[in-house]
Amino acid sequence: MKVERLHGQRFVSQRQAKDETIAWLLWYNKARLHSTLAYVSPMQFESEWLARQANS
Template sequence: MIGVGSGTAGALARSITANKRMAVGIRGGKANGIVFHSDRGSQYLSANYQQKLANLGIRPSVGRTGVCWDNAVAESLWSSLKRELLHRYRWPTRAAARPAIFAWIQRYNRHRLHSSLGYLPPIEYEQQYHHTRSIRGPEAA
């Protein structure tokens, strides 16, 4: 499941809280197991940013240096977002683009089928994953 953040350090910090709200809402109020995956950008690796993640109970995940496969699914996402939305339309401001990007992300998470997830949408895949773990225990997943 994806969420995004961009812009200034303050905007990035606010995006953590907004993305957590989105993840919790999609998961029916459950906040456990949220992972924030990013590249090795200095803004994501800073002590301040890592502390904000920890304070919110979000586990950080960072791709390894020089290993493109760590971010292959994320890179595919960005390519799709750019091709399907950002390069097709123009908005006068970032604020004006946000609702369209949010709607695209919602569709991506809820309806888009992913070959890497057995042709399931990310939310459905995650729900099945947690259901399997709750029935069989953590070692089943």
């Protein structure tokens, strides 16, 4: 996280730092492509998994 989003960044307030951190965490956990999920986002992986379960 430090290298990808916050390294060298100066924040004008703690609130801005917190908001940036939360935005990064949401992106990382929902949209970022994960190698362990065959390079799809967690949201896409979950959607595909649910579709497979419905078709089973």
